Structure formats: C-alpha cells, structure tokens
Amino acid sequence: MKFGRRQFMTQAAVGAAASLAGGGTAQAEVLFPKDPNKFGRGGSTTGGVSRSEQTLYDCEIEGKLPVDLDGSFFRVGPDAQYPKSQQFEDDIFFDGEGHVSLFQFKNGHVDFRSRYVKNDRWKAQHAARKSLFGYYRNRSSDDASVQDVRRASHNTHVWVHANRLYALKEDSPPALINPHTLETIDSNYTFGGAYTAETFTAHPKNDPETGEMFAFGYEAKGLGSTDINVISVGRDGKINWSAWVNAPYCCMLHDFAVTRRHIAFLAIPMAYNKASPVHWAWDNTKQPWLGVMRRGGDGKDIRWVPGPMNMSDHTMGSWSDGDRFFWDMDGADGNRFPFFPHLHDRFDPVKGQARVRRFSMDLSRKSVRNFDMEVLYPDVTGALSRQDDRYNVDPYRYGFLVSAWGSKGQGWTMFDHQKRTHRTFMPGPDAVLNEAVFAPRRKGAAEADGYLLGVAHLPKENRSEVLVLDTQDITAGPIARVILPGRATPQIHGNWIPGDQLPPG
C-alpha cells in the first residue's frame, strides 16, 4: 500500500501516536508550524488561520452599495482552532474547525460578525486548550479523552431553509445557528430525532415552488458504509420524505443534483480506504458511476451507470427534460486534491484542472450503458460552481465559477449557457478569491439579474474585502467594496440569503 505524494504514517503508527497523545499533561503554547502545507497553513501571520471571532458594526465601504440590497451573506470555512500535536501536523486543511462569518446588508450599510460553531469538538478542545482530534475523519487518531465526543467540525457550508440557518459538514448532522448572532443553538440537529442517518450533506437544494429542502447523508450507517439516506424537509421544517439507497462503493459524495423529477449522485474514485489516515484515497482502478432516482419515490428505481473518469464535485445546475436528466458540475479528469493519497498512481496537476462538465442520462431508455459527459467551456478552468439558487431544481441559463488564469490570477466567471459565452472579472494577481454568491436585484428579478458577491483576500496587505459586482456586467469591476480591517476567516462555501427569508432579528 503506497500513498503517493504524502508521507502519511501507517494506521498502526497513528493508533500508537494517538494513545501517547492522550497521556500528555503539559499545556503546550499555541504555535502552528510555519510550513504552509501543514495543518494551520502557517498560522495567522501567513493568513492560514484567523481564529478571532469578530463583531464589526458598519463596515467601511468604498463605492456605492445598492440601498435595496437587503440580506445576509453567510460564509464558513475551516479555521484551525488549535495546532495539531506533532504526529498529526500533516493533517489536511479540511479538518479545521468551522468558523462562520456574516455580512448583513441593509440600507447601504453592512454589519460584520464571525463566530466559531460551538460544537462538541470545539468545546472539548477549548476546555483542554489543545487539539484533541487527530487526522481528518479518522476516529482512531483521536485522543482517548474524546472517543465519545462528536468530531463534527461544521466547516463546509451554510444553508437556510424554513427560517433555520444550518452549518454543515458532510460527515455529521447539521448545527443550527442563530442567523443574527451566529451563536450555536444545537450542534447535532436531527430534526427532532426524525433524521437517523449519521451524516448530512453540505449541499442541500431548495425547491422554490414546493418550499422543500432536499438533502442526503452518505456513509449514513457509519464510516465506510455505502448507505445513502435522501430526504426532503417541508416548509414546516419537518422531514416529509425519506428514502435509502446504496452507492456502488463508499466514496466522497460531496454534492448531488435535485430536479423536479429526479435526484442524482455521482460516485467518484475518491474512495474510502481504511488504511488512509485521512479517510479517502484516490483509486484509479475504480470508475465513476452516475446514479439517478425518481424524486419522491422509495429509491428502488435508482439506476447507476458507469462513465468516463472524472472528479467532479460541485453542482452548477441540474434539470430534467421529461425523462432526460442533465447535471452541470465543475470537474477534472483526475484527482483535484493533491493532499489526498493516491493508491495506484501519482497526482497529476494537469488532470487535476477542472472545467464545467455536463453530465446527462436518458432515463426513457430501458438500457443505459454509460452516462454522457461533455466539457462545456474548454478554455475556462476553475472550481466552486454556483448558480442563481432560485433555479436549484429547474432548467437554468447562468452559472458562476472561480476561474484560474495562471500568472494573471483568479477571476469570477459568469457563464451564459444559452449563448455558450462567458465573461470574467479579474481583480489582479494580488487578490485571492473565495467562492462568489449571487444576490437577486430584487424579489422576482429575472434569473441572475442582480449582484455577485464574494470575499477577495489581499495577502500582501493582510486584509480582505467583500466585492460586490453587478451581474449586468461583472467585467466592469466592483460597484462597492466592503472593507475589513484584517483578513476574513478561511472559506469553503457561502450563501446569500435575502432578508425576507430570515426570521426577525
């Protein structure tokens, strides 16, 4: 068994180290390794972590904010609470503790705050004043003192449905967060006990017509299990549909697709491997499989079909046209995450570049041998696909991507699938862009008519800004910049929630 680029210890060594870690009593001072490839990515002097919970009323603003832009821009990411003990300091970024931040827009003003998700993991480490959890999703590497403590980090996404704000991590149930104060209300929310799966996706979808939220959990019956529980939650916040299906093998099912008729999963060769210290390993002997099932059924109709090698993870949009199912994602020909071990080959940075791909399957056909895959824009590489979220389950025209342009830096690209064109805003090589989110210009605005918002980090100035672009022409640059005095917290995903979709503050 070999693990490609990373020199992970064997599982046996991890176990031994973990039991040693439990015996220590000295309170080490808090210092992250300077190596940006290690856990904490160099610490706060390099912007690898923030760790500082902030409250900033009325951010400084350059430019002119639309006065009727009323809503909350939530974001979350892994912000390492403590350095790992030395034997786990090569743990991956994905294992940092979830730090939620909020930019509240109203009347041309923006209030900012950020709070850690105060889940059981955060509380245990806070009390111990040190890291107690070992490698990513690796219970055997956790300190003896926390073997019964939930290891949920809630660091991946934030989602609002039925007046509730969820902080999400796909290996655990959601945390319920107060959408105004960001205080944690319930760090293991199970819909009043009705949700029995052990896990819950970071990528729910909302159906604007039925008012339902669709979600799923994979590895739903425990680490390594192939079980998937897919549910919908009604306007009343209660689960109103649940079905269980099985994946062809246990693998990372980071996102999914929901249309008016179908629900779909894409199994990719980032597969569970019990010898991997970080849960997953890239197994190029496995094939991607697309599984499509009827929405609202019992799941027995799910059809899994194999297709060309790819690693696609974020839904841009999906829809059904009768029995034909379509799903756009950003995806690469091979592994995109060099920090996960490879079982049989080595990480290839060219194969790791992602482009927007359209997956499709014609379910009217009795026999489907393979799913179809088309690269839509060969000239654009990038990640973190988004759309106008009002179109989560419907045919859509516009998509957004964080695009990469080599030495010219990053961009936010807006695609027009109808015209098959794209436009890109580029802030220049000194800015690092997070995922962008879309805010409708007003209630009932046309698809993608409004604003594109996201955080730009300026590492040379050790500070961050929220850029607000008008989707009528994102290449014109920001109409307004919301200034922070320092670096924003790290981000995986974010969401714009119009003010009328949140309970009163």
Added chain:
Amino acid sequence: MKFGRRQFMTQAAVGAAASLAGGGTAQAEVLFPKDPNKFGRGGSTTGGVSRSEQTLYDCEIEGKLPVDLDGSFFRVGPDAQYPKSQQFEDDIFFDGEGHVSLFQFKNGHVDFRSRYVKNDRWKAQHAARKSLFGYYRNRSSDDASVQDVRRASHNTHVWVHANRLYALKEDSPPALINPHTLETIDSNYTFGGAYTAETFTAHPKNDPETGEMFAFGYEAKGLGSTDINVISVGRDGKINWSAWVNAPYCCMLHDFAVTRRHIAFLAIPMAYNKASPVHWAWDNTKQPWLGVMRRGGDGKDIRWVPGPMNMSDHTMGSWSDGDRFFWDMDGADGNRFPFFPHLHDRFDPVKGQARVRRFSMDLSRKSVRNFDMEVLYPDVTGALSRQDDRYNVDPYRYGFLVSAWGSKGQGWTMFDHQKRTHRTFMPGPDAVLNEAVFAPRRKGAAEADGYLLGVAHLPKENRSEVLVLDTQDITAGPIARVILPGRATPQIHGNWIPGDQLPPG
C-alpha cells in the same frame, strides 16, 4: 485670533455646521478620509482604526512565556466608531471612541478580547449609524439630537482598584467595565453619587500600603472652570477623602503626582480657549505653575509657584523626602501636540521633543519663588513614562519610556535613576511601539524585577504583537511574542493587573 498650523473653522461656522448636520436624513456609507491627518487617520486600510470587537482564545505564541505570569494586560485607545461629518473631519485623534482590549495571561496561554466602551455616546451613534459628536470636547459642535447625551469617550486609560476596572477619559466620570468580559457595567460611575465633580482623571494612583486610590477631576465644575476636586477611595471602593482646590488658569491637567505626604498638579500653557474648536490652544504667554498640597488636608495649603516653560504630561514617579517634593515626568520645552492650535506662535518640532524631567519644590521654605526643573537624560527623547506601579507614591529607582531614535525607529527604554543609566530595546524601524507596562516577576518581587510588556504594530504586515521582555535585560529582546492575526486597536495607555487583584471570572 489665529490658530497656527491648523485651519479650524471659526466657532460661528462650527455652530452653523452643527445645526445643518442635525437636519440630514440620508444614511451615508461609512468611509474615512484617506488623509491620515484627518479623523480616522485613513481608516482601517492604513491601520488608523480597527473598529472590530474581537474574541480570540489562546493566541499563537512564539517563544516561551513564563508559566507563572498570571494577570491581565488591559489597554485602551481612541478607535473612531464613525467617520465625522465633513465639517468636522479635521477633528483630532483624541476624540475617537474608547476601545478596550485585554490580553489574559495564565499558565503560558493568552486569551485576547476587545470591546468598545458601550457608553451613551457609543450607543447614540450606534443607533444613528453615524457620528453625532463634532469636535473634541466641543459641545456646541455636537448634533442637536445629542445635546443631552453624555459625550464621554472613555478612550485614555484603564485602571483597577478595589476589584473594579475603570475606563477613563479626563473630561468625564469613569466607566465601570467587567474585567473578564469587557462589557460595560456603568458608563457614568459616580461612586454611588458621592462623586460630584463633572470630570475624572485618566491617571489615578494607588497607594499599596493604605490600599487607597487617589484621583482628581479638573474643570470639575464645568468646561473652562479652574476647579479641581481631588479624592481618595478606600479599599472598600468608597470615597474617604475629598478636597477642592483651584488651578491658576484652566488648562490640561492630564496627570498628577501623589506621594505619602503630598499631592501635586502641573499647570501648563495648553489652556482652555473658548474659540478653539478642540477645547485647548497653546498659549505661550502663560507660564507653567506647580501646585503642591498636603495629602489628606482640606486643600487650603496648596502652593502654586511658576517655573520654566515646559509641556510635561505623564508621571514617571514622584515622592516626598520630608518637606521636599520630587516629581519625574516626560516633558518638552514647548507644545508636544501639533494638532492643537497655537495662539501666538507656531508649533516647533524641536521644542516638542520630550525628555525625562525632574520637578522639585522644597516646601520647608516659607517663600518659594519658582519650582526647579532638571532634564535627567538629555540623550533620550520619548513619551509615555511608566514605572513599577507598586511605587506610585514612594521613592523609586526604575522608569520606562517609549523612546525615539530617528530612522532607527522606536525603543522601550528602562532607566536606573540610582545609577543614572539606561538601556533600550529596539525592535527595528518597521515596528511602531505602544506604551509598555511592567508586570512583577511574582508577588513581592523587587522593584522593576519582572517583565515589560507592550504592543508592537507591524504596519507593513498589517498586524500586531505583544512583546514580553525580561527586565533583567530588555536589550536581549522578547522572551515571547503574542501574535494577533491583524492590527491591535489603537492605544493611549495600558496596565498590567496581577491575577490576584481581579475578582474571579
């Protein structure tokens, strides 16, 4: 009437502008002028303000903190809550709202938090989402809506006595602050109504033997009044002595001296002038006067005598040797604050350089014509004198100063008055040093045996650190550095409070 280097509007214009300001209804976006000489000093992109209230458990630490260093490093400074309206944007830094920060040291760990003082001024502006107060200590420039709102900013110093933490501004009564959470308990604390003066110094002194805190208010009967109320507060937190005296003219009495026998004030030509938009003007036709009175008396014995021109503001130490009174301060030959207007001359940067001066008066002599003044260390210029605060009222040997070394940058200088020597720690030209505070090595440690702590700002990296030096040899550099992810809040003064002098958290 001319106002030297600053182009202040006339009083009439200020009044007119203020009434206009009250009529506006549009909510302006928040943006500070880029000019660092204007209020907000360029805003947060230049580090002129922070405005972000933070909570950071377990700061990153480089180096080794003494495990038995147990206590709280409090600091406070003006951190402009809102940009001033355009007609007041040349207001001075001193008018920013008080933002308190706290580094809590224990067992080699440091927890950081910062909170604005939530006084009436902060609350009124927070509700209005804009600045409502005009020029520094200029009630006539305040918005009509806040003419009855206390304008205390509580931005100058933090002091602990009898288990209470005070945030202080010399134009107003103290604010009581929770020393653990930094929440504001009472923003106009009057010792249960017993304190009737309108003002309270930012520089109390504690007598370690009697357990008393000495303090005073000047302009104690209103703006422009020469009345001084001097008090002591017992271990029980109640006023146990009060006397009223008068200054020779109304001027800035920023600090004072308390010894076992005497209490003293130094009147300086930074005098009240009702035509000055910012309360004070430098009037070189006035002479400095030293006033010394018996501690515990009724004040009628106070003797004011004139002396050589100087502007001295911070006490390093003071003591009485029988009837002879001694007082060390940092002071300059002329005005040190170029941002205050001059009545008759112009600001002279050479005369504005301060050095440690020893003032003295022999009270055994029936007639004293002038006070004496000696420059102790002609080779050291600087500001923000401090000492081991256990020696506030006693003969002392060691003092500390933020010193200036031209292109080599700033330093923290430690003086040994017995040997008349000094040593300086210099972090290099890229660091900006705040005032340093002394922390005893342990309870009962010898004078100045312990640690010197203070914030160093690193503008090029847009972040700050707390440096911890061992007073055995401060030239050896920090034994530990407490790392913040961004800039610390602006600071005027700070204090180290040993853990056993604070109520349980």
